[in-house]
Amino acid sequence: MSFLIRVIVNALALAAAVWIVPGLKIVATNEGLTSTVIAYLVVAAIFGLVNALVRPVVKLFSLPITCLTLGLFTIVINAVMLLLTSWLTTFTPFELIIEKFWWDAIAGTIIISIVSAVLGLFVKSGNE
Template sequence: MSFLIRVIVNALALAAAVWVVPGLKIVAAGEGTMSTVIAYLVVAVIFGLVNALVRPIVKLFSLPITCLTLGLFTIVINALMLLLTSWLTTFTPIELVIEQFWWDAIAGTIIISIVSAVLGLFVKSDSD
């Protein structure tokens, strides 16, 4: 159940980022509300898998520069994970489009982090 809740939180955070940042788009094959919801859920699953599998390795190798920048490089790492998600979705019928790295990916990452943190406060975890 925890995985499903995390996917829904990620999907809502992605929806907020797409709504706020004009250079982020999720393009689905079909049209309609249901296909849009499914598109956000699919991109959220891919984004969650990237964050679970790739991000810890990248964070480990970038630990010196992260310490040097007092943790601010983590924003760049998160933006790179969003770009990797965008690249991986090009192989699916649903695609996450990021127009510019510095504005769209960084701003999208910041919005996704804030929305995920706020929604995480309202969601009860399995350890509680």
């Protein structure tokens, strides 16, 4: 999958999470449809970069606790990556706001994972 397609899939997954979880918000400085679409794409690109660069290192160091919890700690790792994305977006005109860690971030990552997996089934891979 190319980077642009991954960003679009992440943007749609983020949109679903923002729609379902009341404590997740993506705020743009300029209101309007174009600004909102760009906000979702920028936040999705940052989320994709965080998942590509930071997440493998965190998963490596947390491997023992992930094995002890039979993989359930991966949900916490994904929530922390979403929180890191939220912090990084404070430096852009578009901001991802997470109100509560335990409910909003974890519920948001579960929804993002499910929607990304389902959308990934419909997107043709570049390797085929």
